Amino acid sequence: MLSEPFSIGNSVIHRIDPRHRILAAFLYSVVVAVLYQLQALALATAFSGLLVKTAGLDGKAVFRRLALVNGFVALFWLILPFTAKGDILFEAGPLTVYEAGVLMALQITLKSNAIIMAFISLVSTMSFSTLGYALRSLKLPHKLVFLFILTYRYIFVIEQEYRKIWRSVKVRGFSPATSIHCYKTYAYMIGMIFVRAAARADRVYRAMLCRGFNGRFHSLSDFPASGKNGLFLFIAIVCTVLLVSTEWYFHG
Amino acid sequence: MHISEGILTWPVLASGAAFAAAGTAVGLKKLKTEDIPKTAILSAAFFVASLIHVPIGPASAHLILNGIVGLLLGWAAFPAILVALFLQALFFQYGGITTLGVNTLLMALPAVLCYLVFHPLIIKKDGYTASAAGFAGGFLSVLFSGIILAAFLIFAHRAFTEVAYFIVSIHLPIMIIEGIITMFCIGFLKKVQPSLLGSVYGFDGSNPAITK
Structure with a gap:
């Protein structure tokens, strides 16, 4: 069901310190989210x-990942061009297409694709345990990181339990329908x-306590400090400054 | 139910993030370390729920389950939902970094409200009252989520009003189904393992039904 197809790789990005990547992804996403000028958004899409x-x-x-997101964006394309009143772009029979609406839908499309492409290439490119470790060293509350790592672990447990129960209802002749019985x-x-997952969680936790678990996780991979990390962060900052100045320039 | 990247304006994103951070801080404070594994189970279930499709007439919809998460976790629903949404962003690109705050708020706030209103009823009463409270918990948490989502869209831009109405209206049948499923699920847990609803999950020790 779940896979981390992007986490395996040996590109320049994969080799950069995950903490730097998370910071850069955060900074970049926040900046792109506040851009409005089409020129700036186009530049952001190009960067991503x-x-x-x-x-x-x-x-x-x-x-494929982007297609999923653009399903939600398509909703805006279906409605906004006809409802955001303003200058008329063109009329097609009974439908009037407004310029403001088309512009807004275009902004949304560029923005969401730019942010998500950056997120995929910066954050989805690290393995899960690395991400948990990086979040911890970025000073996130340790209860939250613990919850995060365990949730990830249990997703697979829950999914297994779900498949098991699903098989057993299937064997008993259950077929989904719109009925109270089905729900x-x-x-x-x-x-x-x-019920089952809670029992399993309890057993796992006791086993962890027995083995001396004290609420902290350690990462097995090491991220040596190198000049590349600094350079990467510098490039990220230059890119965001470029985006902001493009926005200002066209803002007039 | 979630809002994608690139739609909201920065004041909406920033205030959503601030409220979500506050809620998460409260939730984490109330969450004891030994309860984290069980919270993680519900967080994972919330994640997996988005992959379970139930039929509605000719179509199908995926479950949301924020009502059940709220009823079982109380304030800890904030960190639980935050974590699940972050994982969804990571794996499926549902939502994302900048919308994590608003999405957490719109799912978790109704969950906590439902907990505060309906949890005592579910614990203390039996029969129809408890069932009705379960239904209301599931139904209203999705309804509130829809209303908050619509409000965010409309705050971001007036032009989004029609989109907002559309999203809320397609969620109407889902609200009813969530209500029914929450009602039966809570009834089931009450019979099979009441501790899941009560003391074990009672992060808020002040609840008289739990401390008794």
């Missing part, structure tokens, strides 16, 4: 595209998942 290229990711896989079955399935 370049990032995906630099990370050497499988174009098709990235495209009741789903509700009981979910309840049973909680």
